[in-house]
Amino acid sequence: MxxxxxxxxxxxxxxxxxxxxxxxxxxxxxxxxxxxxxxxxxxxxxxxxxxxxxxxxxxxxxxxxxxxxxxxxxxxxxxxxxxxxxxxxxxxxxxxxxxxxxxxxxxxxxxxxxxxxxxxxxxxxxxxxxxxxxxxxxxxxxxxxxxxxxxxxxxxxxxxxxxxxxxxxxxxxxxxxxxxxxxxxxxxxxxxxxxKMRKIHETYALPGAEAVLTADSVPRASSGLAPEVCFEARAIWGYLHDSMHYQGRWPFDQHISLKMNWFVGLLEEIKVDAKTVLACADGDVPFAHEQIDMILLERIFRYPQAEDATRNFDSGTGVFLYSWLREHGALTGSPENGALLHLDRDKALDALRAFVSTVEELEEQVRTDDEYRAAAKALVRTYLPEGEPKQRYRFTDDQSVLLRAKLPLAGLPPLRFTEAEW
Structure with missing residues (x-):
């Protein structure tokens, strides 16, 4: 549009x-x-x-x-x-x-x-x-x-x-x-x-990334967009994301109860977003660069800032994906003493391909819902360690870098939306 x-x-x-x-x-x-x-x-x-x-x-x-x-x-x-x-x-x-x-x-x-x-x-x-x-x-x-x-x-x-x-x-x-x-x-x-996405994205996701990444590696293709362009890019992301749920051996509509499991669902959400990014990188998808950067910024740098992050499903996906990119060489550097990390875009795409392959291989190997849940939990726990009672996981020292912008952003007044902003 x-x-x-x-x-x-x-x-x-x-x-x-x-x-x-x-x-x-x-x-x-x-x-x-x-x-x-x-x-x-x-x-x-x-x-x-x-x-x-x-x-x-x-x-x-x-x-x-x-x-x-x-x-x-x-x-x-x-x-x-x-x-x-x-x-x-x-x-x-x-x-x-x-x-x-x-x-x-x-x-x-x-x-x-x-x-x-x-x-x-x-x-x-x-x-x-x-x-x-x-x-x-x-x-x-x-x-x-x-x-x-x-x-x-x-x-x-x-x-x-x-x-x-x-x-x-x-x-x-x-x-x-x-x-x-x-x-x-x-x-x-x-x-x-x-x-509503443009204001949310630029108010929270972009500063969240700027607090963690070197200036030259912050994804910026999704920033500063005209309202109608941001709308179009986000809507296409939404369509592709949802369509990816219905592919593979365990399509969402046929396994709703299974995919609602916290560990299975976490892998599912990352998988369909990763496949959306790869579709944008490999195919003729409109606003491809805008979508790739929007997904990376939202998933990794906005969602983990939630007040209930260690219980929040979307936050968990972002923290997991952060550590996956770290392990696969797409996020390099040490966050000690406030140092910034470097995001390598090409290696991030390679890491997402590896993630999709890993999850789809898991899906091929399991035969029952119980096997799927157990395998998903084992994979998630590799990156999200158990937390305190009533918490789904805890942040490791390395993952805590994602929280640098949390307090300043939490102090901002709540966003308000009117038709005039369109």
Whole structure:
């Protein structure tokens, strides 16, 4: 998407309407909620506020011809009020009434939902978003070279939303994020707010790398991009990443429970990102250099800075990959006394090839889920040693170099996003 941004005057006007009335009400209500979505000792004012939110949101749905979403929201809110706002919300009807928008079409949603990586407090709090779907211009041709048998992801431009979506680093929305008592059996949509990536990437990932790497070896092809170019590159990365999950002897859709294992899943995530990097390095993929650098910076230098890094799955992938690159000569030098390391790009690609080969060989050798889990754990533990109780691993002295930028970056104000930034 290197042409004009997909925000028409009509979309901007609709966003202004939301930010002028409904969204402030949602933010006031979510501030009253606990992480599980409940309100302790709810008052008449709480019920009146939720009722007003229901009426305004259902009217919004109806004006857009989305009566099925309006009916679902009204039923979910009414049942919650009847049960008491001190009970956990159950918004399965709203969750299931949401359909993935067509490319170029807007989408609005409101429900108690988990906004992953948002600014605390995070939980099943009332949130809403207004976005427009914009798939990469290159997707049609890319799908011919890299077919995806079950593509169910949507690339979105976030236009407006409540605090859970417009503050902090939340770029994903899945049906399982919605507060509900039943479990999602079939994921009907997977939405990604990729226009948030540019600010997240340059605020956290790039400084994280600059604190560790020599200036001449910091990957910079993904920095300073025009908003639409960064969006396109990130969306293509998302497509390739997801398509790689469905390849090989143990495709994700046929082994979901196995791939949700922490050790198996960690290797899987690194493998599909490594294969994405190699596709960019070897094939005719648009914005290849931008994607390679974005993946390296995000995976290795941003994810490990998370507050809960030794429990966090994505952080674990970055720490593992750091040590893998060190072992394979792609990251050289000693970090003692604040010294910087040197990243060799060609050797990094060689190391990623070796990683893919190692994991695919593991996948060929194992015959049962139990064998796969045991082999994955053994490989992961080679690079991520056991940690304290309730922690998945611990940082070694060498790996601690990845935390150099953590404190300064943690002191930054939370990121905020508006449609004007597009």
């Amino acid at each position: 290197t042409t004009n941004a997909p925000l028409s005057e009509e979309l901007r006007a609709r966003a202004a309407e939301l930010t002028g009335s409904l969204i402030p009400r949602v933010n006031r209500f979510r501030a009253r909620q606990a992480d599980g979505g409940t309100i302790a000792a709810p008052t008449v004012e709480d019920r009146d506020l939720l009722t007003a939110i229901r009426d305004e949101a259902t009217a919004w749905y109806a004006r857009g011809g989305l009566d099925h979403q309006a009916d679902a929201l009204a039923a979910d809110v009414d049942d919650w009020i009847a049960e008491g706002l001190d009970s956990a919300p159950h918004f399965a009807r709203s969750r299931d009434a949401l359909h993935a928008p067509e490319d170029g079409a807007p989408v609005f949603f409101l429900a108690p939902a988990q906004s992953t990586n948002s600014v605390p407090p995070v939980g099943k709090r009332l949130d809403c978003f207004f976005a427009v779907r914009k798939e990469p211009d290159a997707l049609t041709s890319l799908a011919e070279t890299y077919p995806h048998p079950k593509n169910n992801c949507q690339s979105l431009v976030l236009i407006a939303g409540s605090d859970g979506f417009t503050h902090g680093n939340c770029i994903v929305f899945f049906p399982e994020n919605v507060a509900a008592r039943d479990k999602v059996v079939d994921q009907a949509y997977a939405m990604f707010f990729y226009n």
